[in-house]
Amino acid sequence: MKTMASPSFIISLALLILLLHLSSSFSAASHHHRQHHHRPPPPNPKLQQAYVALQAFKKVIYSDPRNFTTNWIGREVCKYNGIYCSPSPHDNKTKVVAGIDLNGVDIAGYLPDELGLLSDLALIHLNSNRFCGILPQTLSNLSLLFELDLSNNRFVGPFPTVVLSLPSLKYLDLRYNEFEGSLPPQLFAKNLDAIFINNNWFSNVVPPSFVTSTASVVVFANNKLRGCLPPSISNFANTLEELLLINTSISGCLPPEVGYLYKLKVLDVSHNNLVGPIPYSIAGLAHLEQLNLAHNMMSGVVPMGVCVLPNLVNFTFSYNFFCEEEGICGNLSSNGIAFDDRRNCLPEKPKQRSEKECEAALEHPVDCFHYHCGGVPSGGSNAIPPAMVPAAATPLLSPSMAPGNA
Template sequence: MAVPGTAAPGHARLLAFALVLAVLRGAVCESNHTRFAMVSRGGNAPSWRPGSGAGKGSARVPAPSPPLDTCGCGPAPAPAPSEFLNDKLRPLYPVIQAFKTTITCDPLGVTASWVGPKLCDSFFGGNMYRGFYCEHPPGLANDNSTLTVASIDFNGYGLCAPSIAGFVDAFPDLALFHANSNNLSGEVPDLTRLPYFYELDLSNNNFSGPFPNTVVPLGGLLFLDLRFNRFVGTVPAPIFDLSVVALFLNNNGFYGRIPDNFGSTTAEYLVVANNQFTGPIPRSIYNTSANLSEVLFLNNQLSGCLPYEIGLVEGLTVFDAGGNEITGPIPLSLGCLGSVEELNLAGNQLYGHIPDVLCMLAKTGKLQNLSLSDNYFHSVGHHCLELVRRRVLDVRLNCILNFPNQRPALECARFYADPPQHCPFVPHIPCDLPGFRPPAAATLSAAADGGGGN
């Protein structure tokens, strides 16, 4: 299905909410608008907040304004059936108007354009029905008789509404619904009856409760973004069986173990950061080698040993597991990540020797940023020293003798006297590394003793 992009010409311009002359009363209705600044937080979803600048975790959406129709101006009369472009659009008009009556704040005045019969005005270069985009369903003639609403993009509109049920699910030919940075809430509707649907973005809203199980049966879903909401509870294992390209679950209240079938995901981009997940990174991650490019586990409560299987995910470009409780030595298998550009393991309980096989990726691979700070490493290899000098490698707050900005010696001694967990050191490297010569057996034995924390 040829679906328009999320941005159309003029799509980002602010639409002035015109003063409307009330035909019957001769009165003037005036909308009450508040301006908000869109703030980007790194690679996370942008958030709406007042110009006063609330801190992290504060309300990310505007407080609801009074209902749009507060001065006695009734809704415009419904268009005659003959005024609609075709029979597919006529039943969508009351759906949009019903949703419009539930909206309690509209800081950009977009709903002022939701009047009249021209639901597909943007298709012809017009400005009516902002946020609604039309296309021809697949297999049907490309003429005006088949034109229908194929995507809805409310990104950045700041709309307040108590529910999207009965709205999103009422567009039979819908393929995309994007609603980043609004104040939407309620239940996520059942979208399984929409045969073309493949993108759902509910990020940076006010959805809450358990993981929305209505998205689990969406077998054709390619993009799912639930970040920056207030969902809580465990994540159902079938979510990792979806054929998605991108899966964003970060900045919610999800907890429990990451399901063991994590490795079944087809995602290229997978983010579960800033939740409360516990337990180890699933060893099944090696099954994602054919597709996974970027994965972010940071700022959870993950523990256990750093899996050897991470080194088998050949296409990784970004791996971030900082800010957890992961322990053990760095597996030599990570030296096989020839495509990795950013690797963050800071803020864990990793220990032992920082292996040269990892640091050599800055020469033989694409590594540009390696952060191992705030751990308990006691030594570094020759190539790692070079990366420290070049500021590619950050090793602050470790236990490396004669290095600046390290932990107190007593703290390091206490840690090595009783490390949190014994993790095996596996000397095998599952790939051929240019310029790397395996160490002698005696050296490996010593490394194994040090890697176990004994």
């Protein structure tokens, strides 16, 4: 006779089976969770490339007296000194290397081709180091690069045309290097805001024609460009605020088109071979704060319209051949303007040129309308005898020219 299991027994057995099943499921899930928790995240290909590029960079650094790059080890490149990461502009879940800032750490080395792997870079700041050599063409891969500061290093070679291929570049600083040769006209056709190329060995001539430019600051100073400032400088009118041509060997007359640069705050053409009068059009530059014409061969009258400019705070026209100061120009200090009018031909003013020098200049007036760039007017005689040319002096640095300033 079969014995039937009681209902309570069947229920107890079912509960036991259910508990065993739940326990097994929980254990499996817990094990799966632990495995998932400890599994390393998938590698970020952008940071992998950055690791390759920065290790290549470290290998070509042969002097690092401050040990700035000693922590450039391991694959966590975002923790390297001077390396800055941010979300990719194309995918905010992906971290990329967006900046290299090695300003002022006295590193010596050169730039390897592998820097082109850092295609997400927005800025490169290498100011005040001892980097040398030429710029690699692979920098053309840096389509997002906004700022490139290579100032105060030892880079050489012709103008680095690779920078012309950077579509996002706004700030270019090549000051205080050893670049040489001519300047490509395409430089001024780029959508740049600041162009610093002073204190190099650029030669040839100022580009004979400028296309419409977006630059607010252009510093050519302390190069040997020669030539005249072309009338097409007016193509900078809508944006240009600072123009520095100090010690660039430019000659000829200042074109009246300079007066079209209605946003200009700083104009410095000192230590050149300019001749002729001050264009009266400069009297229209209502925002002008600093005007430096010193150490040239300019002549004629200092016009009152320039001296009463509403924002003018510093007007330097020493070491020229000006013979008259119109109106308030003879007493600029009464208008709160700092000035320097030494070594001109101004009657009754102290520290002027000798009568002999001034007479020679007056005997050879300059007619800018007929003046040919290169130093000879249509009449065939020199504008000012070579003996009257002022001796070259070491030009002072404008704040815009000094390395490390922008």
